[in-house]
Amino acid sequence: MRNETAEVEAAEALRRSPLEEAQSSAGAAFGEQDGCVVAAHYGDAAAEYEAVRGGGAGLFDLSARGRVEVSGAEAVQFLNGMVTNDVAKLEDGAWLQLAFPNPQGRLLAVARAFRRGDAFLFDTEAATHATLFKALERFTFAGDFRVRDLTRETACLSLQGARAGEFVAAALGAEAAATSRRRVKEFDFAGGRVSVARATHTAEDGFDLFAAAEAAPALWGALAGAGARPAGRDALEVLRVEAGVPRYGVDADDSNVVTEVVEEDEAVSYTKGCYVGQEIIARIHWRGHVAKRLAGLVFAREAEPPADSRVRESGGAREVGRVTSTAFSPRLRRQIALSVIRYDFLAPGTEVKVFSGGEEFCAARVAALPFVRGGWYAEGE
Numbered sequence: 001m002r003n004e005t006a007e008v009e010a011a012e013a014l015r016r017s018p019l020e021e022a023q024s025s026a027g028a029a030f031g032e033q034d035g036c037v038v039a040a041h042y043g044d045a046a047a048e049y050e051a052v053r054g055g056g057a058g059l060f061d062l063s064a065r066g067r068v069e070v071s072g073a074e075a076v077q078f079l080n081g082m083v084t085n086d087v088a089k090l091e092d093g094a095w096l097q098l099a100f101p102n103p104q105g106r107l108l109a110v111a112r113a114f115r116r117g118d119a120f121l122f123d124t125e126a127a128t129h130a131t132l133f134k135a136l137e138r139f140t141f142a143g144d145f146r147v148r149d150l151t152r153e154t155a156c157l158s159l160q161g162a163r164a165g166e167f168v169a170a171a172l173g174a175e176a177a178a179t180s181r182r183r184v185k186e187f188d189f190a191g192g193r194v195s196v197a198r199a200t201h202t203a204e205d206g207f208d209l210f211a212a213a214e215a216a217p218a219l220w221g222a223l224a225g226a227g228a229r230p231a232g233r234d235a236l237e238v239l240r241v242e243a244g245v246p247r248y249g250v251d252a253d254d255s256n257v258v259t260e261v262v263e264e265d266e267a268v269s270y271t272k273g274c275y276v277g278q279e280i281i282a283r284i285h286w287r288g289h290v291a292k293r294l295a296g297l298v299f300a301r302e303a304e305p306p307a308d309s310r311v312r313e314s315g316g317a318r319e320v321g322r323v324t325s326t327a328f329s330p331r332l333r334r335q336i337a338l339s340v341i342r343y344d345f346l347a348p349g350t351e352v353k354v355f356s357g358g359e360e361f362c363a364a365r366v367a368a369l370p371f372v373r374g375g376w377y378a379e380g381e
Contacts, residue, residue, distance in 0.1 A: 015126070017063045018155050018213035022220050026230045034126035034249070036064035039232040046330070048231035049238055052202055053331060053374065057161030058231030059223050060201075062208065063216070066129025067151050070136060071119040072144040079120065082135060083113075084258060084281065086272035090115045095184055095197055097267040099258045100135055101277030105284070106254045108135065110246075110262055114184050114197065121195075121210075123156070127249045155216035158199075159228055160206040160239070162375050168207050170226035171219065172196065179207065190218045201236070203243035204374035241327040241338055244369030246294055251324040251338050259284060260340065261294045292321065292342050296367035299335040299354065302328065306356040311339055314351040316360065321345070323354060331372050341366060 015036040017023070023030075023039045031040035039061060042048060052058040070079065079087045085098035095114040102108055109128035114121040124132045129151060136147045159167055169177035172187045176196045179185050184197040195210040211219050224230055246252045252261040258281055259268065270282060284290055299305070304326050311321035321341035329336045345352060350366040370377075 018216045019061050022217045036126050041232040041234045042230045045234040048235035051229040052161040055162045057159050057163040057228050059228035060158040062156040062158050064126045066124045068122045069148045072146045074143040074145050078139045078145050084268045086269040101258050105277035105280030107256050107258050125248050157209045160202045161204050167226040167228040171222035200376040202239040203370045238327045241325050242372040260290045295341045296369050297337040297339045297364045298367050300363040305361050309354050309356045312353050
């Protein structure tokens with residue numbers, strides 16, 4: 001049997017998007033992130049950000065993310081022993097969020113699972129693609145459990161913003177734009193099939209579109225031609241910080257208990273039974289709360305804090321957290337950050353101080369996430 005894990009790891013170091021030529025034609029400047037070549041911006045990251053927050057829609061290439069398919073008669077049984085959420089209850093045409101923990105309940109990967117008939121498609125960050133694949137692949141000899149990496153042969157495009165549905169309708173039809181939240185449907189496009197999922201990465205309304213790699217440039221062209229503005233990593237980084245979305249390797253890693261950095265209500269089931277790390281995660285939940293948690297910080301000055309910044313109580317004596325991701329929020333007109341903070345200091349408005357190398361950088365206050373509640377959080381949704 002060929003060593004698929006080795007192939008996945010090799011591919012991670014060389015990953016290029018099937019949309020690279022189309023992005024170059026649109027004026028993209030490229031950079032590297034998690035071993036992948038990505039479009040950083042298209043000449044004006046501020047305008048790309050505003051397309052999403054200002055009532056339009058940004059068109060993002062998320063093809064660098066990992067996509068792994070699991071199928072087989074014993075898929076549900078094996079998966080429910082590995083992940084925090086209950087895939088047995090996942091209906092065909094729906095998706096949910098979940099985490100892969102290690103035996104100590106610490107985070108290996110966050111993923112979305114899409115149910116497609118008897119198969120499941122897992123979508124995860126580029127940084128956790130190989131980890132997730134290896135975690136799944138080791139069960140292929142144990143029973144009717146098949147794992148296939150689809151990352152190189154597929155692409156993922158994402159429309160984010162108030163007009164996202166309008167542009168999806170223009171490219172794929174009104175029924176595609178009517179896809180409900182946390183649902184996924186398939187539609188014909190250019191002789192192939194496109195899976196459309198209603199999802200957000202920015203706290204604004206949005207759609208993720210999964211297509212074959214060879215069809216992706218035509219789909220990109222149809223969406224851009226309808227009026228969606230191509231947008232890159234730089235704008236998305238600000239949007240995700242505002243939305244309170246943690247990034248693996250930056251805001252979270254395997255030193256974090258799962259529930260320190262994921263939303264329990266969305267990603268963890270406490271009724272489905274045993275899985276790897278379940279005893280520790282459940283014990284923390286039933287005994288009260290985690291010792292620390294992902295939270296927001298709003299800074300008192302408009303300057304980016306050093307990478308090694310730590311958070312101390314307002315008196316400056318005790319360390320109570322660490323700064324992870326930072327960004328200047330155009331909407332709030334403030335420097336903001338994601339930070340892992342001790343539980344006793346999580347109340348919004350709590351005054352703290354940020355230090356770097358023993359020197360005080362500035363005062364800050366704790367904020368609830370997301371910082372910006374966009375269209376995804378509209379009343380009644």
